[in-house]
Amino acid sequence: MSKQITVNALVEGALLAAITAILALIGLWVPPLQFITNLVWTVPIVVVILRQDLKVGILATLVAAILVLLFSDPVRAFFLILQFGGVGIVYGVLFKKQTPPGKTVIIGSLVAAxxxxxxxxLSSWVIGVDFAQWTEQFSATINPVIEMYRQMGMLDRMAENGISEAQLRQTLEQVISWLQILVPGILILSAIVSAALNFLVARAIVKKLGFKVPYVPPFRRWQLPWYAAWGVIVGLGLVLFGDANQLPALRTIGQNIMYVYVPFLFIGGLSVIVYFFKERNWSPVLRVMIIIFVLFYWPVAVLILTSIGLFDPLFNYRKLGREMKE
Structure with a gap:
């Protein structure tokens, strides 16, 4: 009997591995569809782990990886599997254990990062991509951009508004400088967002297939765990320590940590405001004033919401139960 079950597991794993490979290949063959396929091609891996076990899931992932490598550009296929394969396996295990959604997304995001x-x-080592030179190429785009503006007549219009070419160049140089510093954070943040979207898509599909999935609270009850504050403390500490001791590498690491954290703090702060909009009997006048303030003073509003998101896990403004923090 056990042999029959093992054979069934292998057959099911092979079938789902083939589906995984087909979805991944569609994204590689048709680049405009890759964003969509990247959200769904790991779902069969999650399903096979839920229906069978981790060993069959890993085996199915390896088979899918081999198929993708055989029928597409090996380098692109390798990086695609590296980027999302581990996330699919981790989600399968965590879904099977009924891990709370907050912890599931955090672990999946760490794996993605x-x-x-x-x-x-590996890009630097395998295909000879020099990351430092790659970021420096941003600076080479300044002159072509200014020339394009000149040909389109935009420089003349800017001059009418008191913006000279020198000022435009200085602004572009500042933007490029920040991009060069924050490229690692941008890439890691994009990986984390992909992991979060993968979780939502995988959960929705798995639920449709009849599997039991962890409960996801409504947005107004989302809350970061209290220990999320440590990321901000470490990031800010590295920035200050790097500035004080002339250690640009530490300062850059700290800036990237802060860059990755800020969007999640903003979402946490926005969740608090939405909660009070829904759960508290605020007057219509106050609601309209808040909306107008956000629309017309959005830089200040973003700062306020980010600050609320930072302190909410510590002070629990909404008095949420501990289960919301998991």
Missing amino acids: VSMVLMIV
Whole structure:
């Protein structure tokens, strides 16, 4: 009997591995569809782990990886599997254990971030991509951009508004400088967002297939865990320590940590405001005033919401139960 079950598991794993490979290949063959396929091609891996076990899931992932490598550009296929394969396996295990959604997304995001770092390192080692030179190429775009503006007549219009070519160049140089510093953070943040979207898509599909999935609270009850504050403390500490001791590498690491954290703090703060909009009997006048303030003073509003998101896990403004923090 056990042999029959094993054979059934292998057959099911092979079938789902083939589906995984087909979805991944569609994204590689038809680039405009890759954003969509990247959200769904790991779902069969999650399903096979839920229906069978981790060993069959890993085996199915390896088979899918081999198929993708055989029928597409090996380098692109390798990096695609590296970026999302681990996330699919981790989600399968966590879904099977009924891990709370907050912890599931955090663990999946960490796996995605580590995968992105590995991709950056391997890109430098395997295909000879010099990351430093790659970021420096941003600076080479300034002159073509200014020339394009000149040909389109935009420089003349800017001059009418008191913006000279020198000022435009200085602004572009500042933007490029920040991009060069924050490229690692941008890549890691994109990986984390992909992991979060993968979770939502995988959960929705798995639920449709009849599997039991962890409950996801409504947006107004989302809350970061209290220990999320440590990321901000470490990031800000590295920035200050790097500035004080002339250590640009530490300062850059700290800036990237802060860049990755800020969007999640903003979402946490927005969740608090939405909660009070829904749960508290605020007057219509106050609601309209808040909306107008956000629309017309959005830089200040973003700062306020980010600050609320930072302190909410510590002070629990909404008095949410501990289960919301998991």
